[in-house]
Amino acid sequence: MKLHHLRTLVAIAEAGGVRGAARALNASPAAITKSLRQLEESVQMSLVTRNSSGVILTDSGQTLLVHARLMIGQLTRAQEAMDALRGATQGKLTVAVTPWIAMTFLPDAVTRFCARMPNVRLEFFEGLLSNANPRLRDGSLDLFIGRPTPGALGAEFNYRPLFSSTCALVVREQHPRANARSLADLVDLDWLLTWDPETDTPGSDTMFSRRNVAMPRKIHVTHSLSIALSLLRKTDMVSVFPWPLVEVTAAREGLCAIPLREDVEDAMVGVISRSGHPPSAASTCFIDCMIEMIRESVASTLPETQHVLRSVELLI
Numbered sequence: 001m002k003l004h005h006l007r008t009l010v011a012i013a014e015a016g017g018v019r020g021a022a023r024a025l026n027a028s029p030a031a032i033t034k035s036l037r038q039l040e041e042s043v044q045m046s047l048v049t050r051n052s053s054g055v056i057l058t059d060s061g062q063t064l065l066v067h068a069r070l071m072i073g074q075l076t077r078a079q080e081a082m083d084a085l086r087g088a089t090q091g092k093l094t095v096a097v098t099p100w101i102a103m104t105f106l107p108d109a110v111t112r113f114c115a116r117m118p119n120v121r122l123e124f125f126e127g128l129l130s131n132a133n134p135r136l137r138d139g140s141l142d143l144f145i146g147r148p149t150p151g152a153l154g155a156e157f158n159y160r161p162l163f164s165s166t167c168a169l170v171v172r173e174q175h176p177r178a179n180a181r182s183l184a185d186l187v188d189l190d191w192l193l194t195w196d197p198e199t200d201t202p203g204s205d206t207m208f209s210r211r212n213v214a215m216p217r218k219i220h221v222t223h224s225l226s227i228a229l230s231l232l233r234k235t236d237m238v239s240v241f242p243w244p245l246v247e248v249t250a251a252r253e254g255l256c257a258i259p260l261r262e263d264v265e266d267a268m269v270g271v272i273s274r275s276g277h278p279p280s281a282a283s284t285c286f287i288d289c290m291i292e293m294i295r296e297s298v299a300s301t302l303p304e305t306q307h308v309l310r311s312v313e314l315l316i
Helices: 003-015 020-026 030-044 059-085 098-105 104-118 127-139 224-234 241-255 281-298 303-308
Strands: 047-053 054-057 091-099 120-126 143-146 158-170 191-192 220-223 238-242 255-257 268-274 310-313
Touching: 003 030, 003 054, 003 059, 003 268, 020 030, 020 054, 054 059, 059 091, 059 127, 091 098, 091 281, 098 104, 098 120, 098 310, 104 120, 104 220, 104 255, 104 281, 120 238, 127 143, 127 268, 143 281, 158 224, 158 241, 158 281, 224 241, 224 255, 238 241, 241 255, 241 303, 268 281, 281 310
Parallel strands: 091 120, 091 143, 191 220, 191 238
Antiparallel strands: 047 054, 143 268, 158 238, 158 255, 158 268, 158 310
């Protein structure tokens, strides 16, 4: 098993086929096929199956893909560390950012980062749990600035808290339950969440069980804020938003917060990275830029900034 074999597997997985992998690696399809065959011979297992639309990784291929991405990512970070020591920092930094941070602090933090590291290319993903955690695990994501998985983070992730904020239940304006006062009044509705409480929350420790309220009859899961906003505008679904996201999006999207008597729950936001890997110079710089912008915004006297941050407790 050699490094170029692992690069072939990653390219095939990302491109969905041999021809796409060949383009990505600037190689011929024959060379990609040969490299894949050599890798399969090395591990003595079939790693892909072919169909009319391309190739699909087998279970063995998916398992090896996780390790391949980690090894290639670690090699890339090693090269970037050497470049930084030579004063030639370059490469790519991959970051997932929770939506309300993306709508507030991110643009200025990116401007500051690009001024300090002009040769580093940024790649962003929407920072929802279901999008970010798998990428952190397989090494295709460097940083996640967002909400950690409910419960213990475990040994696989490093976590640095930034904020704590309260949450609200959100529905469309003119929703028939828009003035509900109790969580129990809403459990017969369809809920729309960005995490699955059945798999992401340990045991039954949810905001429903803590208040002795039955779980909603149906919980839908979305992996996109834009989809969530569209569905909430046009249906009678209910969702949970951190208050800063309510402040940023509710009025312009035709949504409102339900005035419950109960507190919903707190949402934590922090910087999460895979443990066991030294941070790159670019990762450290990006976090520094983000924290600088957060502190400056908290100290701001601008009314719109104070409005967004009024429910936020700074933890740094």
